[in-house]
Structure formats: C-alpha cells, structure tokens
Amino acid sequence: MNLFAISCLITAILTAILGLLTLLKNPRDKINQSWFLVSVGVFLWTIGLFGTVIVGSKESALFWQRILYIGTILIPILFFRFCSILLKRGRRERIIFYFGCILAIIFLILLFSKYFIVITQERTNLGYWPVKTGFLYWPFLLYFAFYVIYSVILLKIISKKNSGIYQKQIQFVYYAALIGFVGGSTNFLLDFNLNIYPSGNFFVSFYVVMVAYAVFKYHLMNIKLIATEILTGLVSLILLVDLLLSDNLPFILLKSGILIVFVYLGISLVRNVLKEVKQREQMEVMAKEVQKAYEVEKAAKEEVEKLTEAKTQFIMATQHHLRTPLTSIIGYLDLLFGGTYGKVPPKIKETLLKFQVSTKRLIRVVNALLDISQFQMGKRVVALEPNIDFESLIKEVMEELSFEVKMRGLYLKYEKIGQVPAIKADSEKLKVALFNIIDNAIKYTKQGGIIVNLKQAGKLVQLSVKDTGIGVDPKQANKLFKEAFARGDEAKKVYGFGSGIGVYVTGHIIRAHNGRIWAESEGKGKGSTFFIELPIG
Template identity: 35%
Template sequence: MSSILTPNIVSLLITTAFNVLLAFFILSKNRKSPVNRIFSFLALGVALWSFTNIATQIVKTVHQGILWSQISYLSTLIIAVSFFLFSIIFPEEEKMSKSRFFIPVIIAAIVTSVLLFIPKFVIETVTLSPWKIMTNRGAYLYTASFVGMLLFSFGNILRKYRQLKGEQKAQIKFVLIGTLATATIGIFFNLLLPIFFNYYGLVWFGPNAGLVMVGFIAYAVIRHHLFDIKVIATEIFSILISLSALIDALLSQTPTEFTLKFLLFSAISLFSILLIRGVLKEVKTREQLAALTEKLQKANDDLQKLDKAKSEFISIASHQLRTPLSVIKGFVSMLIEGSYGKIPDKGKEILSKIGASSDRLNRLIDDLLDLSRMEGGQMKYEWNFINLAELAGSVVDELQPQADKKGINFKWLNQAPEKMFVRADKEKLRQVVMNLIDNAIKYTSKGFVEVKLVKTPENQARLSVKDSGVGMDQEEMNLIFGKFVRGKKTPRLWTEGVGLGLYVARKILEEHKGSVWAESEGEDKGSTFFMEIPVY
C-alpha cells in the first residue's frame, strides 16, 4: 500500500498525537486521582485505535494486516472498559468495586481480548487492496461484548444524570453528549458497515470521531474545573498548531518550501513555549491567591465564631449580674429609708455611693445586653411618636444634681417648636440622650455643659451637647463611635467605662434613620456631640 501521507493518515496522526499528549498531561497533574488515571487510559485507547488504523493502511503483508486488525479491535475494547470504569467513578470518585457490573465486565473484557488473538476465531483474514477484514462468527461475540460494555456505561451515566444536581449534572451532560456521539459514529462506521455490510472505506472516520468524546469530556473537565483548565486548553491548542505546521512542512514539494515552512514551524513552537510559560505563571499566581483567599475566609469564619461566642458570653453574664445588682440596689434603698433602723449620715453617704455605683453598673449591663442583641439580630424596638423636647428635658432634670455636685454650669436650651414629634423607641432614645449628656458631665471637670435642641431646615430634630471638657483630636473623633473605644484622656477621668455607650448610641440612631457625630477643636478645648433624627 502507498506510504504517502494522505489526508486520512494526517488526520489520524493528529488524533493520535492529541490523545497521547492529553493523556500524559492529565496524568502528570495528579497521578493518584482515579479520574485522572482512567481518563488518561481512555485517551490512550483512542490514540491506539487511531494509530492501528494508520498501520492497517500501510502494512505490506496479510500477516501484518491481521495483527494490526487484532490490535485495533483490542483498542476499542480498551476504550469500552475505560469508559465503563470512568462512568463508575466520575464525578465523585466512587470505588469501582461498588458497581455490581464491575466483575462481569472485567471478565468479559479479558475473555474477549484472549479470543481476539485466537487464529481465525474473530478475524478470518484480510485483503490489502482494497483493504478489508473478513470476520468469523467470533466477531458477533466481540460485538456483543463491546456493545454490552457501552450499555452498562451509559446506564451508569444516565442514572447519575438523573440523581445529581447543579455542577455535577452539567459535567455528566457533556460526558453523555460526547460519548453518545462517538459511540454512534464508531459503531456505524467501524462495526455495522464492516461486519454486516463488508464496507471498510470509512473505518478511519471512527477513530477521528474519538476526538468528539475526548473533547466533550475535556470540556466538562475544563468548564467545571476538574483539572488545570487554562493550562490544558493552552497546551493542547499550542501542540495542535505546532503539529499542523510540522505536518505541513513534511508535505512540502520543494526544498525551499520545506525550509520556509520549517522556519514557520520553529517560530510557532517558540511562541507556543512562551505562551505556555506565561499561562503557567498566571495559573500559579491564581492558585496562590485562591489558597490565600481560602485561608482568609477560614480565619474570618473563626473570628465570626469567636465573636458569636463572645456575644453569647456577654449576654449570659449580663443576665446573671442583673439580678444581684437589683437586690443590692433594693436593700441599699431600704437601708437609706430606715427600713432596718436608723443609719448615721456617714453611713447614708456610703450607701448612696453604693447605689450610684449599682446604677452605673446597671447601665453598663444594659449596654452589654444591647450589644449582644444587636450582633445577634435580636434587638427589638417599640415604635411610637414622642416629644423629643420632653424626653431630653427629663434627662436634663435627672442629671442636674450630678452637674451641680461638680460645680458645672449646666444649661438646657430648648429652641424647638412646641410640638416636635419623632418616631422612636422611647426607652432606647432616652438611653442615647442620657449617654451623650452623662458623658459630657463626666468628662468635664469645670466650666459648662450646654444641651440644645433645634429643628433644622432639613426637617431634622438636632440635639447638641457642648462641653468645656477634655476635647479630642481628629483621630479620636474618627474612632470614638467604635466598639470598645475610649478617648485618650477619658480613662484618667473615669475609670469605669468600657467604650460601648457611643457605639450602642450610634447603632440605635441608625435604626431610627438618624445619625450621631462629634466635633472638637482639639485636646482640652471641649467637644460637641450631635444627634439628628427625622421629625414627623
């Protein structure tokens, strides 16, 4: 037979090279993965099928023709067995031994492979020109074995397609389409036409159709990230282009044409190497970023768990503290009132300090409980329309003795309309106002504290609390409303705070569609805290 590179042989060479390269590349990515191993075995089976079809077109003797035909039949069995194993383990890497058809299929494959090489059992003889294979009755057994393996394989694939969902179902769909197309083409051109119609003119078409199966499975792999998709796609593309250029050069008619085309092949190969290196570098960088992102995500999850545990601890501890504090406050009040006998003035003074400390601790517990509820999404509000001037005035009256005791000039300037209502939770809004005014008094040693309420042109109720206290720099103003944040000088003036009051106030006002902020000209120049809430 002619040894000239015909289009049929060129196409089969490309198919062979493509599958061999793909098989070894995927195997090199993860030698321990069953999916990688079986897929590589499947691709090598297609490569062997293609190569044996080349061999049958260039053999010189009948003996060689029979041998290569037997190997060709064996290669299709390798494909069938590989596809069967692939259908078991893909995409979840299940154990092959779990399938009840595993042992029967393997036994059938071994028996059929042995029968193939028994003289004249499956293949009677061959003719070289025109190429034909004369089969015997054993060919029907071979066909039944081959088709049976395919049916078992498609049964596995269809079952998984019905059971799986999402990404895995999409993977199975592409495998199903590719293998069905290849099986249909292969059975028609390489089994039905040769065995039943004695026509061998298109047997080369089946191995080339193997590219459809490998291509669709590779697409499932590439599309859904089972292997290193970008590298695979780039290397396959580069290899195919380079191989095409080389074959084109080998088919040259003159030395000049060969030289030019070989130079083109060299240039394409060099470009392909540079391209693959670039892609490998990019993929490596992305893998490192992905690994770092995964670590950061895990760290974030751990922090969230710790934060949740902290909130739960705060909630439990706060509830446990509230009861004894209430008891202490109750007994202190009864002692001061003389319920247990007359108490000296010095004793009453001490008891009053105990009561005041209990009140402060109760407010701290309230802040901690509010923080816990906010972070747990369990904060509840009872919405009503309230007069903000009356609420602020009552807070001023309550804190007046505290200001008088420190000798501070305490002013209340109500410049709001007589009836200015806001929609709010009365107790929580009172907590905010109390916090702002109480802080101003606590952190002002001398001078004044001025509380003013106005209505802005934007229809907002604005409450400002101005003091002549410790003041703040710009950095403190940016941080003061954070969680567990205190000013630089405040610990020296007031050691009992934990930096929660302003944070809770900000969160409460945000739920009221309001805002809070601070202004100061600097340290020791006083501060002004503002809160705004919509007027209704």
C-alpha cells in the same frame, strides 16, 4: 475496501495520532497517560473492526475479532479511569476501578476460549461476525454498559457543577463519549444474530473530531504546541524531500523559496503558539492563586462569622447572668427606700444611694455591650415610634443624675428656647444616649457644671450639652462615636474606670434615629459641647 472499512481505518489512525501527541506532550501527567491508554483501546477496537471487515476467511476473522474485543474490554475501564482522574474523584471511584480491572483481566484471559466467541459467519457484506457467543458474553455486556454509563453520568454531573473553560472541556468529552459509545454500540446488534447494518459506527469518527476540537479550542490535555511542531516539521520534511528529488533549476529555485517561506512561517507559528501556551499557563497559575486566595478569604470570613456569633452568644449570656442579679439588687434597694424594711437612717441611705447609682451604671454597661454586638452584626436595635416628647426624656435623665451632680458639687441646668415639637424615636434607646452624654459631661467636669440646651433648628430638634470640664482634643473628637473603647488621653487620667463604650453606643443610636452627633471643644481644659440633632417627627 468498502466505506465502513475506510471509516474504521481513518478512526484508528486519528486515534493513534491523537493518543501519541497527548503522551508526548507530558508523559508524566496522569490525565495524558490515561487518555493515551483510552486511545490504545479505541485503536485496537477500530483496527480489529477494520481487519474483520476486509479479511476473507473465518480463521482470520476470528483473529481480528479477538483483537477487536481486546479493545472493547479495555475501553470502558480505561475511559472510566480517565474520567475519574479528569474529574478528581475519590476513594469510591478507585475501588470501582480496581474491581473493573479484575473483571477486565478475567474477560481478557477467557476471550480466547469457547466461553466468549464460539462461531463466526459472514454477515451483511461486512466480513465475518460472531453468530454464536459463549455464556461470558452477557456478563461482559453488563460490565461494558455499567462502566460506560457510570463514566458518562460522572461527566454530566461535574459539567453542571463547574463553569468556564473547565466546563467546556468536560462538555466536549461528554458529548464525544455519548456519540462514540452510542454509535459504536450498534456493532453489538450483529452479535445477536440481527442482520442490521451498523451505521452508527460512522459516528465514532465524530468522537475523535470532537475530542480534537476540545484539545485545540479549550486546551484539553495541552497538546496544541507539540501538534503544531510535529505538523510544521512534517510538512517541512515533505517540502525538503520534494526539493531534493527535483532536477529542474527553475523548479529547484521555486521550491527552495517555498521551503524557506514555509520554514519561516512555521517557526513564527510555533513561537506564537509557544507564547500563547506560556500566557495561558501563567493565567492558569494566577487563576489558581486567585482561587486559593478566595478560599483562604472565605475560610477566614467563615471563621470571623463563627467568632462573631460566639462573641454575641457570650455577651448575651453574660448580660443575662449579670443583669438578673443586678436587677434584683435594684429591686431590694427600692424596697429599702420605700420603707418596706423600716426607716433607713440618713447616713445608710446616702450610702445605699451611691450603691444604687453604681448598680444602675453597671446595668447600663451590660446593656451597652449587648447593643454594641447587635449594631456590629447589623441587627435593628432601634424601633422608632411617632410623637415622642424629647423634653420629657431629657428631664427624666437629668432627674436620675441629680444625686451624682449633688455629690460632685456641680450644677446641672436645663434651658429651652421656644417650643420644641415631638420627634419620632425609640424612647428607651434615646434615653440611653442622653444618659451617656450627660453622664460623661458630669464625670469629666471637676468644677462648674453642665448646661443642657434644647431648641428647634429648622426641621430638626437640636440638643447641646455644654460642660466646663477637661475638654476634647479635636483630633480625637471624631473617633469617640465611631470606635468602641475610644477615649481621649486626658479622659483616661481624670476618670480611669471609663470604657468609651457609652459614647460609641450613643453614636449608633443617634444614627439609627437618622440623626447626627458631634463634639466641639476649644481645647484642653476649656470644656466641651456635645450636639445631637434629630429630625422632627
């Protein structure tokens, strides 16, 4: 028996053992089932190759050659099926598999005819090989090449798309398949009358070793436990038989001690492996749960993003459709007040002024809704510019609110302590913030009035708006600038049409100016003071 025959026999035995261990571990698992079938194909091929090499007649060689080719026909389609299941491929791979099965059945039926192998002859001191093949041999080679290459490419693509132990498992199967198929394919050279020694066949043994390493190192097909149990039991049986065959008392005692120690160590080993397998299974379950939770969270996040985008689009569309007619109304009111349509009687003018105030307030609400959406999406709403006169902005807002102050019978006073330097600000957005704060003070003050104070405080400009209104509950004061639609309980009673949007937007605007805003109050009915601090620019 030469070295080539020995390598074939070793590969056949190792393949059979590995295949059986895989099936025994979990007979119902599709991956284990498919790998067992691949092992059957490889076993038939290697044992057929072994028989071809050792026999001494053409008739016997032809018989073993046909056993060999049964395995060769089965290997590519069964390996493709194994890869499809391992990689969880879909409908396209199933169709390709069924088509391959039809081809394999045709080749198996015609294998025993003259259309496959015609004549065998002794070659290269390796027994008898085909020297004349039938016309079906070329279609068979195309079939073999297609399914093997497709399988290897699938393994490579999926390996790149994954990570961790799963990637390692696929990588070892990929390299094992590459080495095994490239090495084994050198046997085809002799079928084409090329007198070349098929040395690549020795590499097929590496295929078995690499798959075995993937099994035990990276838990491919989970057969580590059953392999340990079988190995422990087999060695224990050998030691027991050896003990029973001994007739010398000292040797009996020695071998009994060895057997007891080995059984004890074997049981401990099996327990440790069992514990490891259970821990790994628990970790796999946890990993799947974490992955499932991640997918749920990811889907929820995507849904929230879609809803946020839809909300933003809705608010922008609403703002556009509302602001356009409202702006037109303001324009016509300005024309009326300017005398374009003649002189307006005092009573009508007073009513129109109220109408103008309400319309402007509605425009601000519409703008505030869009600002909220922009702030929540993290978009930059404020564009800071240097040398902005803070005092001028305050006076403009006070002038705009003077009519409402007069209507309510309140006072609105402005005080400035010393010189106040210019600041860096977005004048339009800052006016919105100032309007919201002063307007709120007016709305929630029944008697008395509001004092607006401006001064420099170190490197900051500080504005305070103090009113004699309903006051703010200290517990609710912090929520006003951080939560949309947040309003105090007393505020809801005094002014039922308020929304809480203005103060919330104001908080965002001031923070976008790198400033600070807060409210202070001694309690219910004792008024409140809103403070704004902005850096000097």
